[in-house]
Amino acid sequence: MSRQEAFAVRGVSKVFIGRTPVHALDGIDLDLPTGSFTCVVGPSGCGKSTLLRILGELETPTTGTVTSNLTAAGRVPASAFVFQEHGVFGWATVLDNVAFGEQMAGVSRRDRTEHARYWIGEVGLTGFESAYPHQLSGGMRQRIAIARAFATGSPCLLMDEPLGALDAQTRILMQEQLLGLWERERKTVVLVTHAIEEALLLGDRIVIMSARPGRVKDVIDVPFGRPRRLEIEATAEFAQLKQDIWESLRDEVQDSLRYA
Numbered sequence: 001m002s003r004q005e006a007f008a009v010r011g012v013s014k015v016f017i018g019r020t021p022v023h024a025l026d027g028i029d030l031d032l033p034t035g036s037f038t039c040v041v042g043p044s045g046c047g048k049s050t051l052l053r054i055l056g057e058l059e060t061p062t063t064g065t066v067t068s069n070l071t072a073a074g075r076v077p078a079s080a081f082v083f084q085e086h087g088v089f090g091w092a093t094v095l096d097n098v099a100f101g102e103q104m105a106g107v108s109r110r111d112r113t114e115h116a117r118y119w120i121g122e123v124g125l126t127g128f129e130s131a132y133p134h135q136l137s138g139g140m141r142q143r144i145a146i147a148r149a150f151a152t153g154s155p156c157l158l159m160d161e162p163l164g165a166l167d168a169q170t171r172i173l174m175q176e177q178l179l180g181l182w183e184r185e186r187k188t189v190v191l192v193t194h195a196i197e198e199a200l201l202l203g204d205r206i207v208i209m210s211a212r213p214g215r216v217k218d219v220i221d222v223p224f225g226r227p228r229r230l231e232i233e234a235t236a237e238f239a240q241l242k243q244d245i246w247e248s249l250r251d252e253v254q255d256s257l258r259y260a
């Protein structure tokens with residue numbers, strides 16, 4: 001494995017044992033370069049979240065290996081997660097939510113407050129430091145989750161449909177914000193999404209997965225340079241790629257519905 005790889009995934013399969021065993025992933029091979037933005041698309045139930053959880057060591061593969069080169073300072077976790085919903089603590093203020101990762105890592109109150117304030121500013125929530133999540137909109141709550149993930153200082157962000165619950169306009173704004181943050185920070189990001197446009201807009205590469213058991217069906221290199229602007233969505237190249245990806249996905253979505 002090269003030092004440039006944040007993750008090398010080799011022959012990873014996952015079977016959940018229960019009354020009826022579920023074969024979630026099968027023979028996944030992937031190299032995820034350090035500082036790259038990888039998007040994962042695939043039909044519902046194909047194992048995208050399971051793959052993310054395996055990368056983040058919340059789950060272990062049944063067979064195969066994941067080797068990681070990620071290094072984090074002190075007690076900072078190698079990867080930080082952002083989930084679609086329920087990602088923020090209702091009992092904590094915006095400031096405490098964003099500072100939570102560093103609090104767990106034993107960073108002093110003064111430093112973590114300073115870092116949290118910086119990230120709250122980066123996601124446009126300055127002025128809401130003392131607010132509680134229930135006082136904010138869904139989009140604002142999701143920005144707390146994103147700020148918290150960046151604020152942990154982890155070199156890798158694992159995002160499971162982080163913008164999936166947002167309305168269309170808020171989602172566009174958040175995509176733009178995430179794009180800007182990532183281009184400045186260049187953390188290794190793996191983002192699961194159901195939206196092909198979002199994957200093309202944000203990712204360096206798109207991993208297309210098959211219906212369950214999830215396999216890597218295709219890996220698309222996204223040709224658009226950085227910094228990237230939302231205007232690329234209006235180009236013919238974007239439309240063509242979107243169409244190609246959908247064609248690759250369509251059979252898988254149909255299969256997943258057939259066997260659901």
Ligand SMILES: Nc1ncnc2c1ncn2[C@@H]1O[C@H](COP(=O)(O)OP(=O)(O)OP(=O)(O)O)[C@@H](O)[C@H]1O
Pocket residue numbers: 016017018022023024042043044045046047048049050051212
């Ligand atoms: N802890 C678990 N125990 C048993 N089965 C599980 C567990 N976690 C996931 N599964 C099953 O594994 C399969 C893959 O689930 P996973 O959540 O990874 O899919 P997904 O691609 O993320 O789905 P979606 O796009 O709908 O969120 C599903 O059939 C799911 O029911």
